[in-house]
Amino acid sequence: MTTRSHPKGLYLLFVTEMWERFSYYGMRAIFVLFMIKALMFDKAHAADIYGTYTGLVYLTPLVGGYIADRYWGNRRSILVGGVMMAIGQFMLFLSGNLHNTDVQSATWFLYGGLGMLIAGNGLFKPNISSMVGQLYEPGDKRVDSAFTIFYMGINTGSLMAPLICGTLGDTGHPDDFKWGFLAAGFGMLLSLAVFSLFKNKYLVTPQGAPIGMAPKRVHESGEKVVHAPLTRIEKERLAVILIVSAFVIFFWSAFEQAGASLTFFAEEQTNRNLLGFTVPASYFQSLNPISVVIFAPIFAMIWTALGRKGMEPSSPAKMAFGLLFLSIGYLVIAFGVDGLQPGVKVSMLWLVSLYVLHTFGELCLSPIGLSLVVKLSPARFTGLMMGVWFLSTAAANKFAGTLSELYPEAGKAAPQLLGYTINNLHDFFMVFVFMAGAASLVLFLLSSQLKKMTHGLQ
Numbered sequence: 513m514t515t516r517s518h519p520k521g522l523y524l525l526f527v528t529e530m531w532e533r534f535s536y537y538g539m540r541a542i543f544v545l546f547m548i549k550a551l552m553f554d555k556a557h558a559a560d561i562y563g564t565y566t567g568l569v570y571l572t573p574l575v576g577g578y579i580a581d582r583y584w585g586n587r588r589s590i591l592v593g594g595v596m597m598a599i600g601q602f603m604l605f606l607s608g609n610l611h612n613t614d615v616q617s618a619t620w621f622l623y624g625g626l627g628m629l630i631a632g633n634g635l636f637k638p639n640i641s642s643m644v645g646q647l648y649e650p651g652d653k654r655v656d657s658a659f660t661i662f663y664m665g666i667n668t669g670s671l672m673a674p675l676i677c678g679t680l681g682d683t684g685h686p687d688d689f690k691w692g693f694l695a696a697g698f699g700m701l702l703s704l705a706v707f708s709l710f711k712n713k714y715l716v717t718p719q720g721a722p723i724g725m726a727p728k729r730v731h732e733s734g735e736k737v738v739h740a741p742l743t744r745i746e747k748e749r750l751a752v753i754l755i756v757s758a759f760v761i762f763f764w765s766a767f768e769q770a771g772a773s774l775t776f777f778a779e780e781q782t783n784r785n786l787l788g789f790t791v792p793a794s795y796f797q798s799l800n801p802i803s804v805v806i807f808a809p810i811f812a813m814i815w816t817a818l819g820r821k822g823m824e825p826s827s828p829a830k831m832a833f834g835l836l837f838l839s840i841g842y843l844v845i846a847f848g849v850d851g852l853q854p855g856v857k858v859s860m861l862w863l864v865s866l867y868v869l870h871t872f873g874e875l876c877l878s879p880i881g882l883s884l885v886v887k888l889s890p891a892r893f894t895g896l897m898m899g900v901w902f903l904s905t906a907a908a909n910k911f912a913g914t915l916s917e918l919y920p921e922a923g924k925a926a927p928q929l930l931g932y933t934i935n936n937l938h939d940f941f942m943v944f945v946f947m948a949g950a951a952s953l954v955l956f957l958l959s960s961q962l963k964k965m966t967h968g969l970q
């Protein structure tokens with residue numbers, strides 16, 4: 513009988529990624545406020561830098577993945593990336609120290625720090641995800657549930673980050689931002705320390721061979737190793753990754769309304785009184801990580817239980833369910849705001865339902881997608897393909913901003929999208945119902961063909 517428990521290496525990667533995400537989201541929680549309140553940037557300039565930063569952060573994994581595949585292997589890329597990110601956070605700490613004595617140096621430390629974070633993340637993020645899959649034999653049914661558990665680590669870090677870095681840094685006194693960045697830097701050091709200490713012991717294949725080492729460039733005989741050309745089966749598997757990555761753009765661009773249009777909605781059109789206390793609009797951002805931490809183990813159990821009965825949906829079908837949950841989330845809120853007069857506020861329960869449904873969607877799509885990338889990539893391309901997966905997130909985030917400009921505002925001409933006029937909030941939310949719904953339907957229809965193209969590895 514095979515044992516169903518997961519290898520210890522999974523928990524090492526869980527903790528390493530948890531502290532890295534703590535560092536990433538901790539900095540992000542105070543970043544815009546720091547630029548506006550300490551460095552005195554105007555809002556548009558700060559928003560511009562923020563958008564460029566978050567966009568670039570998911571562009572560099574393409575390079576980081578390639579470097580790992582070709583030269584360094586996952587382990588070394590993670591270590592170098594992690595050190596760069598820690599340096600980046602400490603540079604922001606210095607910027608926070610200098611903001612009122614030497615603005616010019618403070619600004620240079622800001623840009624230098626951001627550059628280090630962008631490059632470091634490129635080396636770290638795709639490679640930590642790649643290693644999760646390598647802990648298992650090809651074809652092992654536990655891989656989807658492993659990535660779902662790993663995703664819980666990501667979100668445990670994201671959840672703690674604003675609480676700790678926000679509390680330390682966002683005190684109302686601009687001199688305190690630096691403590692938030694310092695905490696983010698220490699989080700990164702903790703991630704590195706845990707990874708360095710335990711990697712040799714736990715990051716091994718089921719047979720005990722180390723994983724994430726640099727690719728062999730020279731045979732023992734001294735002859736150069738040449739990367740074999742792709743076979744037809746490998747090409748079809750890579751095509752599946754590219755096709756699902758394209759669908760993922762629709763998912764994240766609707767999902768990421770959270771930071772933009774849905775936050776306006778929370779601020780302006782949601783009754784946020786709870787037992788005499790006004791819930792800040794920003795608190796709605798934590799509904800997603802909290803729901804991931806609560807529901808991820810349940811989803812992991814569902815996949816394992818279905819797998820045991822031989823009834824587990826294929827990965828493309830799970831991802832189509834993800835898009836469907838997203839569409840239903842928007843349908844619920846579109847119903848909630850239907851016929852709403854301007855200036856009238858609706859219950860918080862609408863947004864809470866939307867975020868919980870969106871989290872269900874995320875759990876069907878995001879960890880499953882990471883898992884699919886690892887399963888389908890020939891080992892010599894895993895890092896690069898992981899980079900492609902993150903690239904679609906980068907594109908989607910940009911697109912999310914464009915779509916959120918369609919948010920209807922009183923006194924502004926009704927925005928248009930492909931001949932559809934957005935007169936009110938109901939019409940706005942329906943854009944996402946249709947977009948995610950149509951993508952879900954097409955992906956469902958394609959899923960059996962895609963499953964065939966995976967040649968048994970979905």
Ligand code: PHE
Binds near residue numbers: 533
């Ligand atoms: N919470 C996820 C993470 O930080 C968000 C994300 C999803 C980021 C997909 C990139 C790609 O990993």
